[in-house]
Amino acid sequence: MHITLIAGARPNFMKIAPIIHAIHQIQAEGSSLRYSLVHTGQHYDEKMSGQFFAELEIPEPNENLQAGGGTQAEQTAAIMIRFEKYLETNPTDLVLVVGDVTSTMACAIVAQKARIKVAHVEGGIRSNDWTMPEEINRLVTDAISDYFFTTSEVANENLRKIGVKEEKIHFVGNTMIDTLLKQMPRFKKPELWDKLQLIDKEYLVLTLHRPSNVDEETKLKTLIDQIISSSEDCPIVFPVHPRTAKMIELLGISHPRLHMVDSMGYLEFNYLVQRAKLVVTDSGGITEETTVMQVPCMTLRDTTERPETVTDGTNELVGTDPKEIEKMLKKCFSGNWKTGSLPALWDGKTAERIVEILTKLNH
Incomplete structure (x- = not known):
């Protein structure tokens, strides 16, 4: 065959x-x-x-x-x-x-x-x-x-x-989890770790790529501003697509704690995710990986095709309402995030x- x-x-x-x-x-x-x-x-x-x-x-x-x-x-x-x-x-x-x-x-x-x-x-x-x-x-x-x-x-x-x-x-x-579990021992510390002086569980990872989030100027600025204002003193590492970077530059978004970096390889990116205090994303696949790695995750979408990451895992479906984002970030920083479990198989x-x-x- x-x-x-x-x-x-x-x-x-x-x-x-x-x-x-x-x-x-x-x-x-x-x-x-x-x-x-x-x-x-x-x-x-x-x-x-x-x-x-x-x-x-x-x-x-x-x-x-x-x-x-x-x-x-x-x-x-x-x-x-x-x-x-x-x-x-x-x-x-x-x-x-x-x-x-x-x-x-x-x-x-x-x-x-x-x-x-x-x-x-x-x-x-x-x-x-x-x-x-x-x-x-x-x-x-x-x-x-x-x-x-x-x-x-x-x-x-x-x-x-x-x-x-x-x-x-x-x-x-x-099968995504097959790859994750196989590669976990090979995760690789990125150069930016020492450059930004990152500390385990004391920084956020942010990823945004959905057109509904990154192509609307007002929405993108509101989302990022809210995440910055509600994340206390935590550095925010944001691997950013060039198109989104141009939009951020156009909007004049900048903050000493917001670190926009180039897209990263699989082993380096997951090194960061595994050690993050919280991942804020609009991706689906990342929510599966955070569930397995037991990392708190909030999804800036109203729907998910991976409900098991919410019902079983560490993911919360937050939407894009700034008040809800602020509430969930406070929940994370107060140490009250749920403990997830591994979905079947x-x-x-x-x-x-x-x-x-x-x-x-x-x-």
Whole structure:
């Protein structure tokens, strides 16, 4: 059996890496399972170099479709056209997609139209917010996938609600956590640690990337001002996208405790997260990592597709109301943050379970 693994953005490779490791393991034991890794090139990132793949201990992709840039529609079209041509000369038995980026949806559509089975890792997650492009990607991908590998019982129930048969749903856990647990001993202190004289549990990490938060000038300024004013004397480390940095410069946002730094590698960034007093974010994946590392986290969104990080974990869904942000920051600084627990099957063995199921599909 030959599987084509699809990744389009950095977080996708974190989800794919343990699956590759698990395939290598069973190949060493004599399995005939084979794979190819296709990078759609959806996100261009100068840090996506050979060093990045070395960090994750995976080979560089067999193919880069270089389909980045343009509008959502242009990008979707470019990925579909190039992946279709790739499949014509590189036949496969199964296309495995992960997460909820444009590549996930585009490659699932192409595969199904070529009559190739599709497996969706992280199937069934929902924010129920159709203003998020990712939610559309999830809905479309789940509507046409053949097999679903899920991270939670909530995801299982979401799939049942749309009529997915029980035998197609495989509750396996979270491959992002496989990567986190494997790489935790290798976390690397960034240079800025000594430069900023950071101290364990005495600084905040801030990440913002959602267009609804960073593209609206007034909203972005209000959010950052509120976080600064409610964070006592704590330094705030803010790895910032160049586009957001330009907006911050335009708005004249600056403060001695706000340290805007370039985007960081996986091992350095998680070194910071693991030692932070609190993470303030609008990301989904980071809330999973903070849950496992038992780091308080507040999400500046009204919805989350990862409710288990709130019900089980250390994450709180705060929204973007400045008064609510102030209240939750006070809660953190008073030492009253909840103690989370580990969601079911987030044990570092998810990829092994996925690959075991894939080998059975071959029989």
